[in-house]
Amino acid sequence: MKNLRMMTRRDWIASVAAAYGVVSQRVNAAPVKSVETKSIAAVVSIYEPKTHADVLVGKILEGWKQDGGAGPALKLSSLYVDQFTDLDLSRKMAAKYNVPIFDSIEKAVTVGTDRIPVDGVISIGEHGEYPINAKGQHLYPRRRFFKEITDTFQKYDRVVPVFNDKHPGPVWADAKWMYDRAQEMKVPFMAGSSLPLTYRKPELNLPLGSEIEAAVGIGYSELDRYGFHALECFQCLVERRRGAESGVEWVQYLDGDAMWNVLDEGLVSQAVFDAALAAVPKVRQGDVRDDPDAGLFLFKYNDGFVGALFMLQSVNRTSVALKLKGQEKPVATQFEERTEPAHPHFAYLLKSIERMIHTGRPSYPVERTLLTSGMLDRALTSRLQGGKRLETPELAIRYQPVDYPHAPLPDLSANPSQPLAR
Known part of the structure; x- marks a missing residue:
């Protein structure tokens, strides 16, 4: 696969606008x-x-x-x-x-x-x-x-x-x-969630069929409420790996020394974790391992890919880092949660809803959210059961991801019935 470079925002908007036939970037265009x-x-x-x-x-x-x-x-x-x-x-x-x-x-x-x-x-x-x-x-x-x-x-x-x-x-x-x-x-x-459709900092546009060797996500706040957002962000990127999605084999919740051992023992890449951590703002100083309320959602996909989502209370945003084949350093992005004007990432979620209502077809597969819902439920069940690893044959959920864009595309003023150009 060609090297995935971290584009400037201007480069990315120009390239994706051309691909999608976008004629305007103005939110308030008539x-x-x-x-x-x-x-x-x-x-x-x-x-x-x-x-x-x-x-x-x-x-x-x-x-x-x-x-x-x-x-x-x-x-x-x-x-x-x-x-x-x-x-x-x-x-x-x-x-x-x-x-x-x-x-x-x-x-x-x-x-x-x-x-x-x-x-x-x-x-x-x-x-x-x-x-x-x-x-x-x-x-x-x-x-x-x-x-x-x-x-x-x-x-x-x-x-x-x-x-x-x-x-x-x-x-x-x-x-x-x-x-x-x-x-x-x-x-x-x-x-x-609205977050797969939000702005990414820095911009990261991952092609379908990418060769992803490792991925680490970071989330924050309540495990149920915000853990879902973080899983959606993680899944919206890793679903783009070669072979698409075939579901999850097992899920486990870890905390304390057990969660950090996955880094020390090499099950999860320390370098990819560090890249994800560097992408989010900190609200608590000191070693992240001293975070007493941290937890880990660990899961293995049916194709053998291992996923790790660290829920930290020392940060206040969500990020995902990826190690791509042929690239020495991981790439990482933060999923922004802007508040002005009027929580704009929800506008891009609403645009996808508008499109479905006009076309009668979902803008992207609901199976992604069914899978993340199951992963979250099983992670919370594992936590209740003291960190037991749970086999999840019910999560053998297959689907083909689509190339639906995130903010600032699609253009909010675009015709919702018009097919996305390729």
Whole structure:
């Protein structure tokens, strides 16, 4: 494979813009007038400022920057809110934009009629007061939301695309049930994190079929909530290795001396770990090995590739480093989490959702998120069981990755129905 150099941002934008036929990089460029606006129903757990409901649904209502400027070719037709809080924003936004709030998911999907008039559904089961189980999983009502959405599809004999924010489940049995039901009912289904679509610092554009010899990820904060983001970032790069994805053979959680022994004994490359660590900002000084709350998700893929995701509390961002065949030094990138304007990485996630709703086809495989959901659930199960290595035949999930771009591409003003040029 040709050497993968770390491009300048200008070089990369120019090359990818040419490949994708992009005509504008301006977030606030006027949308193409010939594009028909599609309608969606939103099903959310809570809707407070800066929640996932705000930074996704709010962009449909108020534009990509949530400043009243241009936005996606989507219209919010209805809203269901599971919990109204003291900081609730949904009633204010609904009144401002004349959007009805319904007291059931069925009514939201049907917009209070006897049919399904919307073109898609966005389901956001994130944030709110919900129980936490012994594994530390926040039991958001994602399966319940999806069941009621798809029950409505069955009742009214119409299926439309559905996006599930973050990981389905989060318990593996629920994630698998949701995936199987989508397959059975032929629901165009997407899920996942915003971070695979965010800006990368430095820019790293990895070709499909790359010869990856080793990979290390670094995540931070809560194992369930942010461990999922970190696994999605890791998977969106390692899925591009030669042979594509065939699933995961086993998963293990390690902490204390056991997690650092994988570096000392050479199971995981110290050089690749160091490259990943250098890509993220530190919030705690001193030796990273003194981090008392650090943990490791260790896993082996069915093709023999070993993955390692270090969850550290001494950093506050996510990174992935890769050792590529033929290159002496690892390459690494940080997955940025910008807050202004209005958490822009969610605009690029919404662009992929917009595309699915307009085309009727997922922008990238939901199987990636099914796999990361299973890996996370099994890692947390291993932790509960004292670090036991768990064989995972249920994670023999095969899929072919697609070359969907990350920020600042695709152009947010581009026609969502137009195929990505190659």
